[in-house]
Amino acid sequence: xxxGLKLAYKxxxxxxxxxxxxxxxxxxxFVLILFYNGMIDGWNNEARRxxxxxxxxxxxxxxxxxxxxxFFSIQDGHGVLPAKYSENLTxxxxxxxxxxxxxxxxxxxLKGIDPNQTIIKIPTDLFKNTDAEYPAVIGAKMAExxxxxxxxxxxxxxRDQNGTFDAVQITIVGVFNTNVPFVDAGQLWMPxxxxxxxxxxxxxxxxxxxxxxxxxxxxxxxxxxxxxTLLKPVxxxxxxxxxxxxxxxxxxxxxxxxxxxxxxxxxxxxxQREIGTHIALGLTQKQVIRMFTIEGIMYSIFGIVxxxxxxxxxxxxxxxxxxxxxxxxxxxxxxxAPTIYSVYSVELIIKTILLLIISAxxxxxxxxxxxAKMNPVEALKGKAL
Amino acid sequence: MExxxxxxxxxxxxxxxxxxEFTALxxxxxxxxxxxxxxxxxxxxxxxxxxLNILGTLDKPTEGTVNVLxxxxxxLTKKESxxxxxxxxxxxxxxxxxxxxxxxxxxxxxxxxxxxxTATERKQAVMEALEWVGLxxxxxxxxxxxxxxESQRVAIARAIVKKxxxxxxxxxxxxxxxxxxxVIMKTMVKLNEQLQTTxxxxxxxxxxxxxxxxxxxxxxxxVLEDKIINQQTEKQ
Numbered sequence: 001x002x003x004g005l006k007l008a009y010k011x012x013x014x015x016x017x018x019x020x021x022x023x024x025x026x027x028x029x030f031v032l033i034l035f036y037n038g039m040i041d042g043w044n045n046e047a048r049r050x051x052x053x054x055x056x057x058x059x060x061x062x063x064x065x066x067x068x069x070x071f072f073s074i075q076d077g078h079g080v081l082p083a084k085y086s087e088n089l090t091x092x093x094x095x096x097x098x099x100x101x102x103x104x105x106x107x108x109x110l111k112g113i114d115p116n117q118t119i120i121k122i123p124t125d126l127f128k129n130t131d132a133e134y135p136a137v138i139g140a141k142m143a144e145x146x147x148x149x150x151x152x153x154x155x156x157x158x159r160d161q162n163g164t165f166d167a168v169q170i171t172i173v174g175v176f177n178t179n180v181p182f183v184d185a186g187q188l189w190m191p192x193x194x195x196x197x198x199x200x201x202x203x204x205x206x207x208x209x210x211x212x213x214x215x216x217x218x219x220x221x222x223x224x225x226x227x228x229t230l231l232k233p234v235x236x237x238x239x240x241x242x243x244x245x246x247x248x249x250x251x252x253x254x255x256x257x258x259x260x261x262x263x264x265x266x267x268x269x270x271x272q273r274e275i276g277t278h279i280a281l282g283l284t285q286k287q288v289i290r291m292f293t294i295e296g297i298m299y300s301i302f303g304i305v306x307x308x309x310x311x312x313x314x315x316x317x318x319x320x321x322x323x324x325x326x327x328x329x330x331x332x333x334x335x336x337a338p339t340i341y342s343v344y345s346v347e348l349i350i351k352t353i354l355l356l357i358i359s360a361x362x363x364x365x366x367x368x369x370x371x372a373k374m375n376p377v378e379a380l381k382g383k384a385l
Numbered sequence: 386m387e388x389x390x391x392x393x394x395x396x397x398x399x400x401x402x403x404x405x406e407f408t409a410l411x412x413x414x415x416x417x418x419x420x421x422x423x424x425x426x427x428x429x430x431x432x433x434x435x436x437l438n439i440l441g442t443l444d445k446p447t448e449g450t451v452n453v454l455x456x457x458x459x460x461l462t463k464k465e466s467x468x469x470x471x472x473x474x475x476x477x478x479x480x481x482x483x484x485x486x487x488x489x490x491x492x493x494x495x496x497x498x499x500x501x502x503t504a505t506e507r508k509q510a511v512m513e514a515l516e517w518v519g520l521x522x523x524x525x526x527x528x529x530x531x532x533x534x535e536s537q538r539v540a541i542a543r544a545i546v547k548k549x550x551x552x553x554x555x556x557x558x559x560x561x562x563x564x565x566x567x568v569i570m571k572t573m574v575k576l577n578e579q580l581q582t583t584x585x586x587x588x589x590x591x592x593x594x595x596x597x598x599x600x601x602x603x604x605x606x607x608v609l610e611d612k613i614i615n616q617q618t619e620k621q
Contacts, residue, residue, distance in 0.1 A: 003498055003499065003501075006498065007495075007498075010486065010487060010491065011486055013486075014485070014486020014487065015486060273480070273482055274482075274484055276482070277476075277478075277482040277484065279443070279467070279470075280441065280443060280470060280476045280482075281470065281471065281476070281495060281496055281499055281543075282467050282468065282470040282471020282472070282496075282499045282500075283467060283471075283499060284463055284464055284467040285463065287467075376443045376444075377438050377443050377444050380443075380478065380482065
């Protein structure tokens with residue numbers, strides 16, 4: 001192997017510009033794979049972090065009648081959790097309602113949350129520092145859609161637990177910026193006790209948000225959904241996009257590998273005398289095949305080195321400054337920060353390097369296997385193929 | 386007593402040609418002693434190169450027995466053949482067959498790299514071989530920068546650097562002018578005398594023949610004449 005490496009290295013360095021052009025094609029695939037996966041991983045990291053910080057906390061303890069995907073479950077999906085189980089949990093009551101900004105009717109979800117909570121980033125402390133009788137906070141997208149701003153009053157109409165309509169003027173006491181559409185779009189956050197009172201309930205919650213100290217217990221009528229389970233749809237969605245778009249960089253990789261295959265196949269044809277000479281000097285055909293295979297692998301190693309040279313500054317920039325997207329994630333219903341900061345983990349880098357080297361080795365071996373069929377005497381004359 | 390290093394008995398070599406077969410060698414019987422400076426001469430198609438390829442373990446006989454350094458060529462595996470070439474046989478080709486991306490030094494060194502010699506051993510042997518052929522000054526040049534004569538001297542240095550028992554030279558002067566051909570042949574005569582290496586040529590060049598100490602004339606795959614030149618005695 002040592003000899004094969006030496007010979008392959010000498011051949012590649014001796015081939016000069018051709019080697020670097022081939023390596024450049026592979027380096028481009030290397031950089032693009034890392035770039036794309038780095039962006040996806042960065043997106044995934046941010047999306048998970050945002051979802052945890054804005055909604056999921058360390059898991060939800062849900063009323064068993066509540067299904068967040070079933071609008072009709074809201075009416076009955078609430079209950080009172082015995083006090084002994086409510087340690088390290090923040091209650092959230094979900095209810096339906098309508099607001100009438102500028103005379104328009106908007107269906108909304110009312111969410112009552114404890115003003116003293118610190119688990120998620122909804123600015124609930126604003127409820128404590130206001131004189132408004134019916135304070136509410138909303139997300140920036142909701143504010144934009146409803147044309148509302150801090151200090152605005154808007155009529156809220158809802159039906160209480162008995163089905164009786166009621167209405168009040170609520171005051172927007174805060175507008176928060178978040179990348180998580182499912183705490184923003186069509187939602188209005190109010191103090192937990194106030195919402196309970198408005199709908200004629202007491203200490204009722206639809207779900208509880210757990211903090212990091214919460215230890216799940218079996219509670220009748222309630223189901224604990226872990227943080228990982230809550231995050232799964234987010235991760236699945238991002239992974240689906242990752243696999244879908246991997247077609248693009250796999251195509252690029254295929255082009256790079258085709259360049260290696262083509263170069264080696266042509267090289268074997270052109271270098272028949274050289275192959276014959278190596279055999280005459282005492283190499284077996286297997287050793288010559290190994291030498292050509294190593295040459296192919298070294299193209300990928302040179303490509304990786306070349307890619308690292310021009311890719312590293314780009315990756316550092318993307319990790320520190322991020323990449324901004326003109327399209328908001330809200331419009332697509334996904335968690336997408338306006339700026340994504342790439343994440344290049346050691347695992348990602350090693351996997352990408354291995355992908356390139358192994359695929360280059362396979363392709364090179366395929367190209368070099370013709371050597372096994374060469375007659376050395378004909379090869380010396382350059383007429384073996 | 387002379388040490389026999391090659392013996393050929395009833396050597397027949399046939400090549401497929403479409404549906405028929407072409408017989409290149411028709412029952413050759415020969416032997417070579419250590420330190421011989423011999424050559425196969427004859428017209429194209431007489432079987433010179435074929436016999437050299439078999440002696441060099443690059444090809445195998447169809448019939449008959451060829452023993453090189455007490456090894457039956459027919460029975461050698463690919464690995465054993467490669468080992469035989471690597472350790473004991475040097476080749477010199479008509480078209481030099483130097484590796485264009487290597488320097489003169491590296492081309493010569495290659496034969497030793499295959500033998501896993503240490504860097505110090507390699508350097509000493511390569512410089513010695515280049516000195517024998519008078520090319521120490523050109524050690525950093527690459528083959529495209531060399532003349533034909535210089536290239537063939539590099540090929541000679543590569544063939545003898547490992548001090549093989551046998552050097553097989555196939556038309557070594559065919560691509561050289563007369564002056565260079567003489568330089569090359571004188572170099573090989575000198576090496577034959579100094580190293581006691583057996584040189585076997587395949588040639589139809591008159592200039593080469595004047596240096597040979599044994600001439601084996603081939604025609605149509607048969608030995609027509611086997612003559613020891615210095616002693617003026619015919620063996621066959």
